[in-house]
Amino acid sequence: MDAKRRSFLKSTAMAAACSMVTSEAGFSLPVLSADDGLPDGDGLTWNKAPCRFCGTGCHVQVGVEDGRVVAIAGDKAADVNKGLLCVKGYHVGGILYGKDRLTKPLLRKDGKLTEIEWDDAIDIVAKRIMDAPDKFAFYGSGQWTIPEGFAAQKFMKGGLGNNHIDPNARLCMASAVTGFLATYGVDEPAGCYADLDECDVLITWGNNPAEMHPVLFSRVTDRRSRGETVRIIDIGTRRTRTTDAANDYLEMQPHGDVAISLGIMHLLIQNENYDKSFVENFCNFRGAEADTPTLQGEAISEEDFRKRIAKYTPEHVEELSGVPADKIRMLAELFANREIRITSLWCMGMNQHTMGTAINSLVHGVHLLSGHFGRPGDAPTSLTGQPSACGTVREVGTLAHALPGGRVVAKPEHRAQCEEMWNVREGSINPEPGYHTVKMFEQFTKPTSEGGDINTLFVQVTNPGQTLPNLNALFNSKDGLEDKFLIVSEVYPTATTRLADLILPAALWVEKNGMFGNSERRTQQWFKMVDPPGEARDDCWMTIAIAHRLFELGHEGMKNKDGEFIFAVKDENGKEIPVWEFEHYYDTNVDKHLFEEYRAFTTMKHKNLAPYDEYVAARGLRWPVVEQSDGSWRETKFRFAAFDDPFVAEGQEFEFYHSSSNDGRAQIWFHEYAPPPEMPDDEYPFWLCTGRVLEHWHTGTMTRRVSQLSRAMPTSYVEMHAEDAQAANIRQGETVVIESRRGVCELPVWIDGRGRPPRGTIFVPFFDETKLINNCTLEAHDPFSKQPDYKKCAVRVVKKSTAKANATEMVHS
Amino acid sequence: MGCMLLGTAIPTKDTLFSESLTQVPVSGLVVTFQTPVDQYRETIELLRAVPEIETGEFKNGKLAIVVDSETRHRDQEIWDSVRQMPGVIDLAVAFVGFDDDQNHTRDE
Structure with missing residues (x-):
């Protein structure tokens, strides 16, 4: 030592x-x-x-x-x-x-990456799109800035008439979106972080904010150090640092959250101690259609709801979830007490779930049924993992079915609105939703001869080669894909750039102007502060430059109704600024131009944003931001509640003004419990759960290049229960092979480590690109959100020596 | 779609710290007390009596400590015992640094 x-x-x-x-x-x-x-x-x-x-x-x-x-x-x-x-x-x-920043465009020629000029790179991309615009797909990110996402969205849906654009947020919060839509008819939380300062009880549903959102969690734990009493109830499938701070830990089996939420509602109904006034005035009951379930569902009576939920007794819920019946009663009693305030927090645990829409809706339902809604501290709140999953994905609408301002491509009136606002020709926007993430990569990695109809894929600001589930099916190199072309805009070499045909070096964070939208509806702005290295350039510029090259090539979609370039920016004298030339990109503030164009969309679903300059002056503002009579701009902390939301009709205490039942009410859903799509068996006896760690952010592309963070958490690992390890003769630190039906991953074992899974469960973080746990995960996804479940699939843990022997035996046989 | 690796310096287990999960971290922790630390002198004395613990500043109900133990088992023991000491309501991690050799596995 x-x-x-x-x-x-x-x-x-x-x-x-x-x-x-x-x-x-x-x-x-x-x-x-x-x-x-x-x-x-x-x-x-x-x-x-x-x-x-x-x-x-x-x-x-x-x-x-x-x-x-x-x-x-x-x-x-x-x-x-x-x-x-x-x-x-x-x-x-x-x-x-980091020492290995990408600084030049790189084109793969004869298998080798070769430096090329930007002009040539833009040319290559534009010509591939021009040759087959409908076979082009754009895969983006919740790390796209708002202007970047808006530009990509306009380029694809308004310009190319192609809806094959989807963000990586599909993998992290799409189920939250569908949960909000199903419940309130409009996306994103009603409350804000101030709920954490007011709640008496904080329930974390499959959530570990102590590591994933530590500053938010500190708002709660610090209240305790000031002498306040805040009860933290951690419902999870493994013990984490959040558990360490919790008063109660309820260990559930995978999908147990569905049963628990049904169990709470059952008791509230059975004991007649739900909030009858709140439900009577502001809620409806909803259930899934028997034949073809939709996100809207069908109205059911309270009586029908009672009948359906009657079987979810505490004892039955205990069987399904593993949580003792008396703990279910304890939760129900808390929710029945309207003298206290309860905030629920969740993130990936409820979203990366094949019943993601259902469990999101059910937890909203628990709060609505009990009346723990709409007062500071009483809030069902989903958190996001990326800095602009809300701003860029959910608000700009960069999902394959969506348009800016809460519009969707499937509705003719929505398409017409957007075509009008973009000043593009009528019928420019394709009415068919594009491919969601899993489908997009299926179509890209499937040979053209077999129906793989995406042949050019542009990836910006994300790393699907590490984050997609079942990588062997959805990403890893395959034969017969020679006609496919992968373009990756990146700042560092990654698991994705390994397979790229063209790599475009990107500017990062304060090397460019930007705007983000955080988990509490707060829109934030910053200016470029330093130059990017070498020839790295802004992602937004790349999109505009490609669009302009297509304009030059005569693509009609790149012209607006007046024949002008769809991204034309003019100076005060009406002269067009050639922002598609990088040397002129910062002659003006392109972000501001794009944001002001986007801002006009935001009033359509009461997500009003203020002018750009208001964000320059502020540390973010929570929408809806509404101009006051004195010319100032007021943000909104609590939506749908008359005391704070300016859009609630006068005389109403609450109003869900985008209600899917068109009556100002929120929907309390019933969903039947269903087991996970893959469960442990004799062959694959362990549950695998994947996730994140405090020190690294997502795939570690950035944080693994920060020496302090790398030293603190240098490598991925598999958390394992000591008795499971002992039973398999596995020692602390020993490298084992995790095997699923889809792939393998070698990892060192951490017994009783930072997180403590129960027997029969292992946990692996996904930050380490040298240990790709997503070779093992399952691409099964929620039917509405299309979000895959990274939290549960079946695996076995094999000693490396045994795995080698098995492999040798297979070769010889 | 190509399949060649880009030959640049992606961090690997060789360029970062090597397989260090068998090793014991040095950790900087913050102990949070229910009420001001002054009322918990006995607990602080208990902490100081643990040879692997070094105590630092305390203020507003929070005390900084560093734990440097020789085995992971001992590290876990210390963590668990600190959490159970009188008046301790939270134990938070400010920093974890891993050792870089293999001499901390004797309890395995």
């Missing part, structure tokens, strides 16, 4: 811990405090930006000196984080400076 190094680690650990203790800002875990005072001068300047990582939307102050980011501090003016950051946010500046 190197004593000097260990001593260094100890001093670093103490400094980090002390900085949390001495922070004045009021949060606790696990955050590092901002430096006091941010001195300008000597070439150092500071400017605001939202953090590049998760959906919390913390603001940082970015210190720039000599064209380089040299310091990061929490932004004390930011309401979200009040000057504090988690360990990832503290190191966010380092993501720009």
